[in-house]
Amino acid sequence: MRPPKDGMETDFEVRCFDLNIPLGEYEKLPKNPLWFVLDNLRSAFNVGSIFRLGDILRVKGLLLCGNTAAPPHQRLRKTSMGTVDVVPWQRFDNAIDAIRHLKERNVPVWAAETTTASKPYNRIRYPRELAIVLGNEALGVNSEALRLCEEIIEIPTFGFKNSMNVASAAAVLGYKALEMMQSESGDVEKRC
Numbered sequence: 001m002r003p004p005k006d007g008m009e010t011d012f013e014v015r016c017f018d019l020n021i022p023l024g025e026y027e028k029l030p031k032n033p034l035w036f037v038l039d040n041l042r043s044a045f046n047v048g049s050i051f052r053l054g055d056i057l058r059v060k061g062l063l064l065c066g067n068t069a070a071p072p073h074q075r076l077r078k079t080s081m082g083t084v085d086v087v088p089w090q091r092f093d094n095a096i097d098a099i100r101h102l103k104e105r106n107v108p109v110w111a112a113e114t115t116t117a118s119k120p121y122n123r124i125r126y127p128r129e130l131a132i133v134l135g136n137e138a139l140g141v142n143s144e145a146l147r148l149c150e151e152i153i154e155i156p157t158f159g160f161k162n163s164m165n166v167a168s169a170a171a172v173l174g175y176k177a178l179e180m181m182q183s184e185s186g187d188v189e190k191r192c
Contacts, residue, residue, distance in 0.1 A: 026086065031060040033129035034177055035102065036170055037109070038062060039095035039145060040136050044069035048079025049167035050134075054087040057174050061088035063098040063131070095133060095145040102131045103148070109133060111141045111149040112173055114162050118154035121173055126180035132173050134166050 019026060034057060041047050047069045054062050064070045070091055071077065071084040080087075092098040099109050111133040112121070133149060135141035140163075146152060155164065155172055163169075 023086065029058065031088070032058050032178055033181065034059045034174060035107065035131035036062050036174070037095055037098045037102070037131055037133040038064050038068045039133055039141050040066035040139070041068045041134070041166060042136050042138070043166075044073050044075035045079045046165065046167045048076045048081075048084075050170050051076070051080035051083045051087050051089075053167065053171050053174060055083040057178060059087065059174070061090060063090050063092055063095075063101070065092045065095040065098050095135075095142050096148065099131075099133065099145055099148045107131050108151075109149050110151040110153055111135075111146050112154065112169055113141045113146060113152050114154045114157075115146070115152055118152045121153040121155055121176055124151065124153060126177055128181060130177050130181075132170070132177065134170055137163060137166055 036050060036054065036059065038047060038050065041050075047064070050062065069076045070089070077084055090098075090101075092101065102109050107129050108127045109131045113135065132153075133141050133145060153173070155169055157163065164172075
């Protein structure tokens, strides 16, 4: 129990620690069957946030495409809080090459984009493994890359704008994907 603060006693403690195992041991832990393909994300801060998310979700990897910021990049390292050292990542010239790379390995690839053919992210059955393509906030996902994807999903919006920050969208979609994968199979990895 925490000591009283301003006269309020709490019956919980805030966890403020990282996983307490050596990096080599952490790297051996199984990864969840989820990838993010980042298609020309212009903001190193967004990419750094997605690296942090990738660590939290323990994804199989990030595929950094086109002009997406990649390590070593000072702003990316700072925003990622060092997770660029623990999240697997690969560099590709473009999202099309990344998608083909995944498809050669039989990984289903979906795009997150607002189109007339998009399905709500929360009303679709998720596969046991998945890669999600995320585009930049100005141009979205490359149209040729969209055509290579098995599904196009979107997060419903209720405001004036029809899209949200790409790192926020990655969090919504990543957690939903793992939730659905876990409910289907029960084998999504927990913290350790």
